[in-house]
Amino acid sequence: MVDIKKITAKNMTDKEFFFGHKACAGCGGSLAVRLAMKVFGEKTFAALPAGCMSAVGFIFPQMAFLNNAIISTFPGTGSMLSGMRAGLDALGFHDTHVVGFAGDGGTADIGLQALSGAIDRRDRIIYICYDNEAYMNTGVQKSGLTPYGTKTTTSPAGKNLSGAVTHKKNLFEIIAAHDIAYAATASVGYPQDYLNKLSKAARVKGTSYIHIYATCPTGWGISTETSVSLAKEAVDCGLWYLAEYENSTFKINRKLTKPELLKEHLLKQGRFKHLKDEDIKVIESERDRKWAQMMEKWG
Amino acid sequence: MKTQMSKQKVFISGDEAVALGVRLARPHVISAYPITPQTIVVERLSEMVEDGSLKARYIHVESEHSAMSAAMGASAVGARAFTATSSQGLLYMAEGMHYASGGRMPIVMMNANRSLALPWSIFGDHRDSLSMLDSGWIQVYVEDAQEALDMTIQAFRIAEDAAVLTPFMINLDGFILTHTYEIVDIPDQSKVDSFLPVFKTPNKMSLEKPKSMGFSTSPADNMEFKYQQHKAMLDAKDIIHSVDNKFGEIFGRSYGGMLDSYYCEDADYVLVTAGSVTGTARIAVDNLRSRGIKAGLIKLRYLRPFPDEELRAAAGDVKAIGVLDKDISFGYEGTIFTNVNSALAHLSIRHVSINFIAGLGGRDISIKDIEGIYQDLEEAVTVGKDKSFAKVRYVNMGVEIDG
Amino acid sequence: MLKPEIKNYVTPKHIRDYPTGPSFEAGHLVSINAGWRTFKPVVDINVCTGCYQCYLLCSDGAISKTDNKKIEFDYSFCKGCGVCAHECSFNAISMVKEELAK
Numbered sequence: 172m173v174d175i176k177k178i179t180a181k182n183m184t185d186k187e188f189f190f191g192h193k194a195c196a197g198c199g200g201s202l203a204v205r206l207a208m209k210v211f212g213e214k215t216f217a218a219l220p221a222g223c224m225s226a227v228g229f230i231f232p233q234m235a236f237l238n239n240a241i242i243s244t245f246p247g248t249g250s251m252l253s254g255m256r257a258g259l260d261a262l263g264f265h266d267t268h269v270v271g272f273a274g275d276g277g278t279a280d281i282g283l284q285a286l287s288g289a290i291d292r293r294d295r296i297i298y299i300c301y302d303n304e305a306y307m308n309t310g311v312q313k314s315g316l317t318p319y320g321t322k323t324t325t326s327p328a329g330k331n332l333s334g335a336v337t338h339k340k341n342l343f344e345i346i347a348a349h350d351i352a353y354a355a356t357a358s359v360g361y362p363q364d365y366l367n368k369l370s371k372a373a374r375v376k377g378t379s380y381i382h383i384y385a386t387c388p389t390g391w392g393i394s395t396e397t398s399v400s401l402a403k404e405a406v407d408c409g410l411w412y413l414a415e416y417e418n419s420t421f422k423i424n425r426k427l428t429k430p431e432l433l434k435e436h437l438l439k440q441g442r443f444k445h446l447k448d449e450d451i452k453v454i455e456s457e458r459d460r461k462w463a464q465m466m467e468k469w470g
Numbered sequence: 471m472k473t474q475m476s477k478q479k480v481f482i483s484g485d486e487a488v489a490l491g492v493r494l495a496r497p498h499v500i501s502a503y504p505i506t507p508q509t510i511v512v513e514r515l516s517e518m519v520e521d522g523s524l525k526a527r528y529i530h531v532e533s534e535h536s537a538m539s540a541a542m543g544a545s546a547v548g549a550r551a552f553t554a555t556s557s558q559g560l561l562y563m564a565e566g567m568h569y570a571s572g573g574r575m576p577i578v579m580m581n582a583n584r585s586l587a588l589p590w591s592i593f594g595d596h597r598d599s600l601s602m603l604d605s606g607w608i609q610v611y612v613e614d615a616q617e618a619l620d621m622t623i624q625a626f627r628i629a630e631d632a633a634v635l636t637p638f639m640i641n642l643d644g645f646i647l648t649h650t651y652e653i654v655d656i657p658d659q660s661k662v663d664s665f666l667p668v669f670k671t672p673n674k675m676s677l678e679k680p681k682s683m684g685f686s687t688s689p690a691d692n693m694e695f696k697y698q699q700h701k702a703m704l705d706a707k708d709i710i711h712s713v714d715n716k717f718g719e720i721f722g723r724s725y726g727g728m729l730d731s732y733y734c735e736d737a738d739y740v741l742v743t744a745g746s747v748t749g750t751a752r753i754a755v756d757n758l759r760s761r762g763i764k765a766g767l768i769k770l771r772y773l774r775p776f777p778d779e780e781l782r783a784a785a786g787d788v789k790a791i792g793v794l795d796k797d798i799s800f801g802y803e804g805t806i807f808t809n810v811n812s813a814l815a816h817l818s819i820r821h822v823s824i825n826f827i828a829g830l831g832g833r834d835i836s837i838k839d840i841e842g843i844y845q846d847l848e849e850a851v852t853v854g855k856d857k858s859f860a861k862v863r864y865v866n867m868g869v870e871i872d873g
Numbered sequence: 874m875l876k877p878e879i880k881n882y883v884t885p886k887h888i889r890d891y892p893t894g895p896s897f898e899a900g901h902l903v904s905i906n907a908g909w910r911t912f913k914p915v916v917d918i919n920v921c922t923g924c925y926q927c928y929l930l931c932s933d934g935a936i937s938k939t940d941n942k943k944i945e946f947d948y949s950f951c952k953g954c955g956v957c958a959h960e961c962s963f964n965a966i967s968m969v970k971e972e973l974a975k
């Protein structure tokens with residue numbers, strides 16, 4: 172085993188590759204992109220589908236990426252990455268990273284087919300899904316990764332329904348089921364864990380996938396300064412989890428530490444303010460079911 | 471390939487001719503998804519990649535949308551990319567087609583012209599490619615397997631020209647061309663290499679000069695990019711001519727550039743066609759000429775850019791003009807007819823013009839059908855003054871229709 | 874180049890002045906983000922330990938490390954989100970109302 176130096180806040184490059192963008196203040200997605208680029212470096216070719224990160228980074232003539240980057244079609248990130256990889260390899264540029272940054276909608280819904288194809292081909296690409304749990308760029312509509320009870324503009328909370336009526340699609344396991352070389356979940360609330368996973372992804376020979384929980388102050392109705400702490404709390408109270416899949420094996424990186432925080436955590440967010448106790452019970456029991464299953468299978 | 475005749479002459483199908491043309495053009499990346507009647511192209515290309523005779527990366531994409539998306543990814547890093555599709559697959563690429571042309575990515579695609587569902591039909595007509603006429607791709611329609619191979623090589627040279635940088639679609643009539651065997655002359659690799667230079671474009675990502683590509687614009691800048699695209703497509707006409715001439719010098723075959731006319735100099739009645747039906751129409755014209763009827767024929771090779779000036783020059787003073795469309799824009803007329811009339815409207819002379827809708831879903835178009843078309847044109851000129859003739863006529867309907 | 878930079882951009886006068894297609898120099902900035910703030914972060918360098926958590930967590934990369942192992946803000950690009958102040962374990966950063974800060 173080569174001893175690879177851990178990238179930390181102290182030793183990471185001073186270079187900023189995603190800078191001057193127009194993301195909202197405290198945007199978790201842009202933090203996820205910024206940190207990833209610091210790990211991957213300048214020999215990185217990025218593709219971003221329609222969504223917040225492409226919308227805020229490529230407004231002619233304001234170009235926020237310092238490295239090569241392109242906007243892909245909304246459904247076509249996985250395949251565009253494959254084409255870039257194939258083109259770079261054919262031209263002899265093997266020592267490069269090809270990286271996608273896509274939202275939850277661009278990944279779990281409309282982009283799932285292209286992503287599945289890329290993983291299936293074992294293409295050497297890195298795919299990062301910044302999960303802000305809704306279609307934010309178009310004005311906070313429900314996606315396949317919007318959790319139960321979330322109020323969005325297409326899953327309104329009213330007399331009859333308390334927001335979204337289904338739980339989050341289990342995307343991490345869907346990705347892992349391809350027997351992908353490396354997959355991980357992360358959170359902007361646990362940045363060091365994310366940096367470690369990015370470093371791992373950068374070394375993987377085949378396809379790698381990181382699913383990072385990325386707060387969206389605008390769409391979630393939270394105050395901007397809590398962007399990072401809420402993302403941490405989501406992991407602590409079990410609504411999100413830190414895990415890895417490698418060598419065909421799942422691993423939980425962090426146990427459920429503060430299950431009791433759940434209700435308080437939810438009610439801090441505008442998108443969950445309407446939830447009644449019975450709704451919270453539904454969320455709680457789904458969380459417990461999920462954790463019991465994960466601990467049993469991967470713990 | 472199949473039956474080796476001499477060193478350079480082989481007996482192959484249109485699909486195989488395209489595959490051989492692609493190999494000669496040395497693309498870096500091929501991404502394609504199978505669909506009848508395009509399949510032979512991707513099968514042959516896969517074999518060539520497997521046996522090492524084609525040094526390209528073949529990406530097994532999971533859909534046509536991804537085929538186009540992957541081709542764009544390859545093009546964006548400066549690689550030469552090829553894809554092929556047909557019909558439903560072409561429509562599934564629709565988003566990417568506008569994207570590629572807007573992104574000025576000179577991808578080359580072969581489209582096997584096929585009807586669109588519903589009803590399902592694997593047989594040929596032009597409704598697939600004509601529905602993408604506005605997607606910003608150069609569109610050429612070939613008449614035989616030799617032209618298919620030659621145009622595959624020309625396509626890369628035209629598309630990649632710095633003044634053009636526009637994607638290029640080569641259309642072959644499904645089955646009639648894709649699956650029919652003909653003797654085809656295979657150009658020398660070394661000659662192709664000197665004809666088709668290595669792909670170079672400033673419009674790509676690179677480590678020396680990193681780029682932000684596919685960006686968004688505000689209303690303050692968008693129209694300028696659209697204008698550029700239009701200008702490049704218009705400028706492509708000169709390049710199309712010079713590339714065709716250059717091809718002729720090197721390989722001894724050229725195709726007349728934007729269109730090809732047959733007996734038009736003194737013609738009274740001209741039929742406008744695209745694609746393989748031109749071969750049948752040539753025979754009809756020969757028959758009519760032998761009977762003393764001044765029939766002429768115009769094969770539109772390119773539909774985008776549109777050969778408007780060339781058309782006016784070839785059919786400026788005829789008595790009547792017919793347009794054979796393997797297409798119908800429901801509620802109006804055939805798309806080529808609309809385009810031809812618009813080009814002719816620039817002339818002060820008003821032609822009698824009739825649209826003949828034929829060959830939908832693979833319906834036969836016989837020599838007799840085409841002779842009948844010329845007869846219709848003749849009659850229309852006679853009754854033309856009282857304008858009582860139908861402007862849009864269906865050819866070879868199996869049943870009676872009213873009106 | 875350490876980060877994308879503000880360039881002197883001249884609005885195109887002729888179609889030739891536009892890039893060929895939507896493909897432009899990477900890291901080409903024409904505007905800053907300072908106007909977004911109502912509060913601005915101010916660091917007390919005597920309290921700052923140089924742990925760089927704030928630097929790590931700024932979505933806008935608006936914090937840089939200084940030679941004396943402290944931090945400084947790039948007020949042209951800080952949007953005033955307050956994450957840095959919230960996450961500093963040493964309370965070295967305070968958010969000050971823009972008008973008062975002047």
Ligand SMILES: Cc1ncc(C[n+]2csc(CCOP(=O)(O)OP(=O)(O)O)c2C)c(N)n1
Nearest residue numbers: 221222223245274275276277305306307308
């Ligand atoms: C084919 C297609 N359908 C719909 C859209 C409209 N659209 C653009 S961005 C977007 C939402 C993106 O949501 P997500 O992927 O979650 O990313 P986010 O905006 O949250 O960053 C939608 C629906 C599109 N651009 N293309």
Ligand code: SF4
Nearest residue numbers: 194195198223387389
């Ligand atoms: S809407 Fe949300 S995800 Fe989009 S830029 Fe704003 S904070 Fe980021």
Ligand code: SF4
Nearest residue numbers: 921922924925927961
């Ligand atoms: S987080 Fe606080 S202590 Fe750490 S570097 Fe920033 S200001 Fe200094």
Ligand code: SF4
Nearest residue numbers: 931951952954955957
């Ligand atoms: S207030 Fe927000 S944008 Fe400004 S320096 Fe702090 S973290 Fe960065």
